[in-house]
Amino acid sequence: MHFPRHRAPRALGPFSFWLSLPQLITWGSVFYTFSLLMTPLEAELGMSRAESSLAFSLALLAEGLMAYLVGRWIDHGHERWVMTLGSIWVGLGLIAHSWVTSVTAFYAVWVWLGLGLAATLYSPAFAVVTRRFGQDFRRAIITLTFLGGLASTVFIPLSSWWIALWGWRHALWALAALQLLVCAPLHAWLLQNTTPHTRHGEDQPPAKSSVREHLRHAPFWLLAVFSLFMMAVTSALPAHMIALLQEAQLPPSWVIAIPAAIGLIQVVGRFVLFVFEHHWDVHTANRWIPTLIPLGLLVLIAGGLHPLAASVFVVLYGLGNGMNTIVKGTAMAQYVSRHHVGQLNGLMGVPIALARALAPLTVGLLWSPVNGYGLALGWLLVASVLGTAALWMAQHLALRPPRY
Numbered sequence: 001m002h003f004p005r006h007r008a009p010r011a012l013g014p015f016s017f018w019l020s021l022p023q024l025i026t027w028g029s030v031f032y033t034f035s036l037l038m039t040p041l042e043a044e045l046g047m048s049r050a051e052s053s054l055a056f057s058l059a060l061l062a063e064g065l066m067a068y069l070v071g072r073w074i075d076h077g078h079e080r081w082v083m084t085l086g087s088i089w090v091g092l093g094l095i096a097h098s099w100v101t102s103v104t105a106f107y108a109v110w111v112w113l114g115l116g117l118a119a120t121l122y123s124p125a126f127a128v129v130t131r132r133f134g135q136d137f138r139r140a141i142i143t144l145t146f147l148g149g150l151a152s153t154v155f156i157p158l159s160s161w162w163i164a165l166w167g168w169r170h171a172l173w174a175l176a177a178l179q180l181l182v183c184a185p186l187h188a189w190l191l192q193n194t195t196p197h198t199r200h201g202e203d204q205p206p207a208k209s210s211v212r213e214h215l216r217h218a219p220f221w222l223l224a225v226f227s228l229f230m231m232a233v234t235s236a237l238p239a240h241m242i243a244l245l246q247e248a249q250l251p252p253s254w255v256i257a258i259p260a261a262i263g264l265i266q267v268v269g270r271f272v273l274f275v276f277e278h279h280w281d282v283h284t285a286n287r288w289i290p291t292l293i294p295l296g297l298l299v300l301i302a303g304g305l306h307p308l309a310a311s312v313f314v315v316l317y318g319l320g321n322g323m324n325t326i327v328k329g330t331a332m333a334q335y336v337s338r339h340h341v342g343q344l345n346g347l348m349g350v351p352i353a354l355a356r357a358l359a360p361l362t363v364g365l366l367w368s369p370v371n372g373y374g375l376a377l378g379w380l381l382v383a384s385v386l387g388t389a390a391l392w393m394a395q396h397l398a399l400r401p402p403r404y
Helices: 012-031 034-045 049-075 079-097 105-119 122-132 134-148 152-167 168-190 212-214 218-247 251-277 282-302 306-334 341-347 349-366 374-399
Strands: none
Touching: 012 034, 012 079, 012 105, 012 122, 012 134, 012 152, 012 168, 034 049, 034 105, 034 152, 034 168, 049 079, 049 105, 049 122, 049 341, 049 349, 079 105, 079 122, 079 168, 105 218, 122 134, 122 306, 122 341, 134 251, 134 306, 152 168, 212 218, 212 341, 218 251, 218 282, 218 306, 218 349, 251 282, 251 306, 282 306, 282 374, 306 341, 306 374, 341 349, 349 374
16 A cells, blocks of 8 residues: 655644544444444344344454554554554455345454454544653544544434435445545554654653553552443443433433434533633543533432433533543543553453443343333442542542652
């Protein structure tokens, strides 16, 4: 493949902007397009909804299994090849998807795509900017998530239009072309210089540090608890949001409009953080942002699923989830190690994949015709409170003055 020779931007703003475009495309063309493919594939391959959903769970598991290796390669300076080949891998997977004629091939393609997502979505991109921009990596991550958060807004209508226009098989060719002709060249051009970009006076990688050293200390494990519990909550709620709002007796138009607005609310939260982060203490912001999610759940439970309580919940959840992505993306670098962030986050790949896959099922099992989502909401509230408390404790231990 031909790598562009034009000099790539080194400044944080332009670099983050160009790196965010493949994020927008990959989240949109793979992650959010899956739901649009379920119905035609179920009809063509004779699958049930459970059978088609299994493909996405397999992709999440494959992504988690690959996460540590991807993080290790990026920590060793191979981000250009990882993300460029990852985009090619995803593009080839989308082409293969267009030829699927059996359930087995459908599952195999989504395992393939899951491996590619591990090399192209937020985790590797966060590791790249964390290595390159020292203490400024947080602002770069906010930019990535701000634009990446628009993926559903852009690609759900775009992919739906292409499927209606050309059929799902040819629509996948168009999505593959975006990976091969836009994402892969962008990664190859942008990540030319693999040397970490540090400013004068910033800390350099310690000569003899290792990932194992960080595993001996509580902050890593507390952040793992924070990530797992929050991932469980934010994975379970979207899957049940429509049914939950219907149970709150909202008008049908609101039941559809409110979940559709969550993506926009998340982007608003990230925009607020982008504008005001220089005026807020970063550790104070990290401490209070995650509390918006349990606060929203508490309002919903205390309000007895009243429509007003449901509306307040959606706003708090949308803002909290939008900004909490930045907290989860930066906490490991801020409170454990910036130099091993790829591998440390990669170690949580499989547990997080399992949490993402099992949490919606758990909420479904906790629902009952008599109590509705009452017990499930209580479980989600406890999980979000425990996750927030784990972050607070990790922050406290990491920032406390050393004892002499």
